[in-house]
Amino acid sequence: MVKKTKDRFQDERDAPLKAYKDMDFLASRAGRPLRIMSEFFEPEDRFDKHNISDTIVFFGSARIRSREDAERALASAEKHGGDVARAQNTLDMSRYYEESRALSARLTEWSKGLKGKAKRFVVCTGGGPGIMEAASRGAAEAKGNNIGLNISLPFEQHQNPYITRELAFDFHYFFMRKFWFSYLAKAVVVFPGGYGTLDEFFELMTLVSTRKMGKPMPVVLFGSEYWDEIMNLDAMVKHGTISPSDLELFRKVDTIDEAFEFLTEELTKHHVDNPGGSM
Numbered sequence: 001m002v003k004k005t006k007d008r009f010q011d012e013r014d015a016p017l018k019a020y021k022d023m024d025f026l027a028s029r030a031g032r033p034l035r036i037m038s039e040f041f042e043p044e045d046r047f048d049k050h051n052i053s054d055t056i057v058f059f060g061s062a063r064i065r066s067r068e069d070a071e072r073a074l075a076s077a078e079k080h081g082g083d084v085a086r087a088q089n090t091l092d093m094s095r096y097y098e099e100s101r102a103l104s105a106r107l108t109e110w111s112k113g114l115k116g117k118a119k120r121f122v123v124c125t126g127g128g129p130g131i132m133e134a135a136s137r138g139a140a141e142a143k144g145n146n147i148g149l150n151i152s153l154p155f156e157q158h159q160n161p162y163i164t165r166e167l168a169f170d171f172h173y174f175f176m177r178k179f180w181f182s183y184l185a186k187a188v189v190v191f192p193g194g195y196g197t198l199d200e201f202f203e204l205m206t207l208v209s210t211r212k213m214g215k216p217m218p219v220v221l222f223g224s225e226y227w228d229e230i231m232n233l234d235a236m237v238k239h240g241t242i243s244p245s246d247l248e249l250f251r252k253v254d255t256i257d258e259a260f261e262f263l264t265e266e267l268t269k270h271h272v273d274n275p276g277g278s279m
Contacts, residue, residue: 035172039172043169046166046167047184050119050167051117051118052118052119052122052167052184053120054122054185054275055121055186056107056121056123056185056186056189057124057125057181057185057188057189058124058125058188058189059126059131059188059189059190059193060130061130061131061193061197062128062196063194064093064096064131064191065090065093065094065130066094066134067091070087070091070093071094073091093192096134096191096192096223097130097131099191100131100135100222101135101137101138101141103135103189103222103256104135106138107263108123108142108144108146109144114272118275120275121187121271122167123138123139123145124148124149125160125163126149126150127148127149127150127160127168127170128148128158129158131191132148132160133161136160137160139162140164146167147167148160148164148169149177150168150169150170151170151171151174151177178203181200182204186218187218187219187263188204188218188220189222190219191222192223192227204217205219209249215270215271218251218262218266220251220252220263221250221251224252224253228252234247
C-alpha cells in the first residue's frame with residue numbers, strides 16, 4: 001500500500017491539486033471569502049504598483065450618449081420616421097456627456113501639475129459607457145491615467161475604451177466595488193443618472209452624514225434642473241427625516257467652471273498635503 005501511494009505521486013501531473021489552483025473550490029460557496037478578499041487585495045496591490053494615492057470619482061448614467069452619437073440618432077430618426085421626440089431628448093441630455101468629459105480633462109490637467117511623485121486625484125469611474133465613458137475619455141485626452149471599476153452584469157455594462165488599461169478592473173461583488181469607490185475618493189461628482197447613480201449618491205451621503213468617511217469629502221451634484229426635478233430633499237427636511245444641515249453636505253452646480261473651482265479649492269484646502277485614502 002505504501003509503495004502504491006509512492007508510485008501514485010511520482011508523476012507530478014498526478015499530484016493532488018493545490019487548493020489555490022482548484023477553480024472548482026474557488027468558485028464554490030466555501031471559496032466565497034477568498035473571492036471577496038481577492039477583490040480587496042488585488043486592486044490594492046495594483047494601486048500601490050501604479051502609485052495611486054487618491055481619486056476623484058465620477059458617477060452618472062450609462063445611457064447618456066455623446067453629442068456626436070446623439071446627433072446621428074436624431075438625424076436617423078428624422079430621416080426614417082423614428083421617435084424624434086426621444087432622439088431630441090437624447091441630444092439634450094448629451095450636454096452632460098460633454099460636460100463630464102470637459103470637467104474630467106480640466107481636473108486631470110490640474111492634478112498633473114501638483115508636486116510629488118504620487119499620482120494624485122486620479123479620475124475614477126464605474127468603467128462603463130455614458131457619463132463613465134465621458135469622464136474616462138476626458139482624462140485620457142488630457143494624457144492622464146484614469147481608473148475603471150467595472151462590474152459584471154448580465155446586460156448594459158461593458159468596459160469603455162478610454163480606461164487606462166493597467167487600471168481597468170472587473171468586479172463581481174457590488175460591495176467591494178463600492179468600497180474602492182469610497183476608500184480612495186477625495187471628491188465625488190454626481191451627474192444625472194438612474195437607480196445605480198442614486199444608490200451611489202445616497203450611500204455616500206449616509207457615510208458622510210454619519211462621519212464614517214473620516215475625511216472631508218466635497219460632493220458635487222451636476223445639473224440642478226435634473227436633480228431638482230427627480231429629488232425633493234427639501235421635503236425630507238420638512239418631514240424631519242433629515243436635518244437642514246444635511247443639505248449642506250453637497251453642492252449643486254450647473255457649469256464646468258463652478259464645479260472645477262469648488263472641487264480644486266476644497267481639494268487644495270483639505271487634501272493636497274494629505275495623500276492616501278481613508279474611511
